Amino acid sequence: MTTNLQTTINSENQIFNHPQRFIKGWYWVIPSRKLRKGEVKHVNLLGRELAIYRGTDGKVVTFDAYCPHMGAHLALGKVEGNGLRCFFHNWKFDGEGNCVEIPCSGKPLPIKLKTWHSQEKYGMIWIWTGETPDQPLPFPPELEGEECDSAFGSRFVKNCHPNVVMINAIDAHHFNTVHNFPVEINFEKQELNQNAITFSNTTRGGEDSLFLKLVRPFYQKAVTYSMCYWYGSTGTVTVGPDFLHFHIMFTLRLLSEGKAEGQTILITKKRPGIFGWIFNRVILWLTKLVGNYFAKGDTKIFQTIKFYLKTPIKADTSILQFIQHVEQQQALEWETWQEVISNK
Numbered sequence: 001m002t003t004n005l006q007t008t009i010n011s012e013n014q015i016f017n018h019p020q021r022f023i024k025g026w027y028w029v030i031p032s033r034k035l036r037k038g039e040v041k042h043v044n045l046l047g048r049e050l051a052i053y054r055g056t057d058g059k060v061v062t063f064d065a066y067c068p069h070m071g072a073h074l075a076l077g078k079v080e081g082n083g084l085r086c087f088f089h090n091w092k093f094d095g096e097g098n099c100v101e102i103p104c105s106g107k108p109l110p111i112k113l114k115t116w117h118s119q120e121k122y123g124m125i126w127i128w129t130g131e132t133p134d135q136p137l138p139f140p141p142e143l144e145g146e147e148c149d150s151a152f153g154s155r156f157v158k159n160c161h162p163n164v165v166m167i168n169a170i171d172a173h174h175f176n177t178v179h180n181f182p183v184e185i186n187f188e189k190q191e192l193n194q195n196a197i198t199f200s201n202t203t204r205g206g207e208d209s210l211f212l213k214l215v216r217p218f219y220q221k222a223v224t225y226s227m228c229y230w231y232g233s234t235g236t237v238t239v240g241p242d243f244l245h246f247h248i249m250f251t252l253r254l255l256s257e258g259k260a261e262g263q264t265i266l267i268t269k270k271r272p273g274i275f276g277w278i279f280n281r282v283i284l285w286l287t288k289l290v291g292n293y294f295a296k297g298d299t300k301i302f303q304t305i306k307f308y309l310k311t312p313i314k315a316d317t318s319i320l321q322f323i324q325h326v327e328q329q330q331a332l333e334w335e336t337w338q339e340v341i342s343n344k
């Protein structure tokens with residue numbers, strides 16, 4: 001363990017496990033199918049109240065929720081073409097948030113609603129919590145640039161911070177104690193870019209383990225397992241034999257009081273033709289079983305934990321590295337989404 005890592009846990013964390021902060025990035029909002037053309041919905045994302053709608057062109061638009069006229073919630077309004085009309089006094093805003101019509105008044109005022117960049121992927125609507133997005137939507141590194149098929153797994157709430165749930169995937173120690181893995185897991189970290197970090201299992205050897213003898217024909221390494229973190233609260237697990245990897249995304253967001261709400265998304269690369277489609281349904285179903293196994297094993301821990309890594313040992317090194325990575329990100333404040341100026 002390096003001195004640098006010691007410093008990380010000995011000082012107050014600015015972001016990691018902070019109940020009022022999160023990392024600037026892409027966050028899931030609602031499933032795409034829950035927002036049809038012409039529909040508007042209210043959402044509270046990371047403490048901020050938003051109105052989200054789909055215009056007749058199919059594009060998703062996200063506004064700050066309160067009307068600049070008198071503060072009515074815009075999700076009570078009506079979608080008209082690609083714009084939104086406020087329910088209260090019928091002011092109309094276009095997809096860029098410009099006021100384009102004020103009934104009973106000659107011409108609209110030069111005011112603009114705050115809009116947020118929205119994208120759709122894996123059947124989900126995502127919002128970038130800053131101004132112009134400068135990072136991609138989360139993806140499993142192995143599937144970079146691939147067209148993907150996906151399905152939803154479980155939706156869950158945990159009684160602790162998303163960052164704390166996230167470290168479970170690289171808590172090498174607990175794979176033996178909670179999940180009874182018969183091998184010691186060692187991780188190697190690699191920074192993919194400013195926001196994404198991967199921890200890959202490097203375990204080899206253990207020739208006398210019966211488990212390893214059984215799986216040896218399928219694995220070059222003892223277990224193929226890696227976790228890629230995006231924005232500290234979305235992680236993609238890649239696991240499986242060398243010829244077939246399963247990809248499970250655990251995407252979490254901060255709730256009030258530092259709790260976590262998450263969604264599991266099962267991902268595989270698109271395969272051509274009807275047989276490809278059928279094959280992918282089977283793969284996604286199998287991936288769901290793997291995902292459920294990872295999500296449910298530690299449930300009671302996350303209902304009761306008061307996280308504080310007081311006594312780290314060597315097996316906790318990856319966790320310390322993850323905390324250090326999170327601490328280097330741009331933090332935003334809950335509700336205002338304002339950038340936190342680091343005092344480090």
Ligand code: FES
Pocket residue numbers: 067068069070071072086087088089090091
């Ligand atoms: S409050 Fe929206 S138009 Fe008056």
Ligand SMILES: [Fe+2]
Pocket residue numbers: 168169174178179294297298
């Ligand atoms: Fe676990």
